[in-house]
Amino acid sequence: MPVQETPHEIYPLDLLLLADPEESVVRSYLSRSLCFTLNIENKIVGGYLLLPTRPGTMELVNIAVYEEYQRRGYARQLVSHSIAEAKTRGAKTIEVGTADSSFGPLALYRGAGFRLTGVDRDFFVRHYSEPVLDNGIQCRDMLRLTLDLD
Ligand SMILES: CC(C)(COP(=O)(O)OP(=O)(O)OC[C@H]1O[C@@H](n2cnc3c(N)ncnc32)[C@H](O)[C@@H]1OP(=O)(O)O)[C@@H](O)C(=O)NCCC(=O)NCCS
Structure with missing residues (x-):
């Protein structure tokens, strides 16, 4: 798979x-x-x-695919890669968070085996200076999902 580790200094900001x-x-x-x-x-x-x-735990953060390449299965490949990578690095659990109105990412993570384990209420209200919208709905709570790796 053409996924490679990239120094954070050159990771593209527009993708982040x-x-x-x-x-x-x-x-x-x-x-x-x-x-x-x-x-x-x-x-x-x-x-x-x-x-x-935390010890034994890694979080998949900031997954993104440029718009012109979306809906071709690339994010699914990236999620699989993150699971394998976390395992290789000795993690026992991988976590991910997504907004309560981000239905696409929620389907992506559930499809990869992650299960809903918590809700960080008002996360997007507390940490963002402007309202964050997804699917035209204001993001309020962060859904926390977890996958055990052993
Ligand atoms: C979310 C994102 C990474 C998905 O990337 P992608 O390469 O288009 O996703 P994939 O093609 O691998 O999709 C895999 C599955 O995820 C779900 N999914 C992904 N995008 C979706 C969308 N816009 N609407 C509904 N379901 C979606 C579907 O179940 C899809 O399977 P299917 O195409 O067989 O129906 C991409 O839309 C993106 O970069 N969005 C902006 C950044 C972002 O919101 N990141 C997530 C932060 S939590």
Whole structure:
């Protein structure tokens, strides 16, 4: 699979901002994350970050695919890659968070085996200076999903 680890200094900011519109929030986790890009014909088409959070736990953060490449299964490939990568690095659990109105990502993660384990109420209201919209609905709560790796 043409997914490769990429230094965070050269990971494209426009790709990061597709998944998280608040640059200050992105910067708060970018340098602590491992960064991976999916490259096709020497072009980055998508990517994700893997953030070590607690011992034995990594979080899949900021998965994004450029609009012109969406709905071709690339994010599904990236999610599978993140699961394999977290396992290789010794994690026992991989987590992901998504907005309560992000139905596409929710289907993506559920389809990969993640299960809903919690709700971080008002996350998007507390951490973002402007309302964040997805599918025309304001994002309020963050849904937390988990997949056990053993
Ligand atoms: C979410 C995102 C990464 C999906 O990328 P993608 O490459 O288009 O996704 P895939 O083609 O691999 O889709 C896999 C499955 O996810 C679900 N899915 C993905 N996008 C969807 C959408 N817009 N609407 C409904 N379901 C969607 C579907 O179940 C899909 O399977 P299907 O195409 O067989 O129906 C992409 O839309 C994106 O970059 N969005 C902006 C950034 C973002 O919101 N990131 C998520 C942060 S939590």
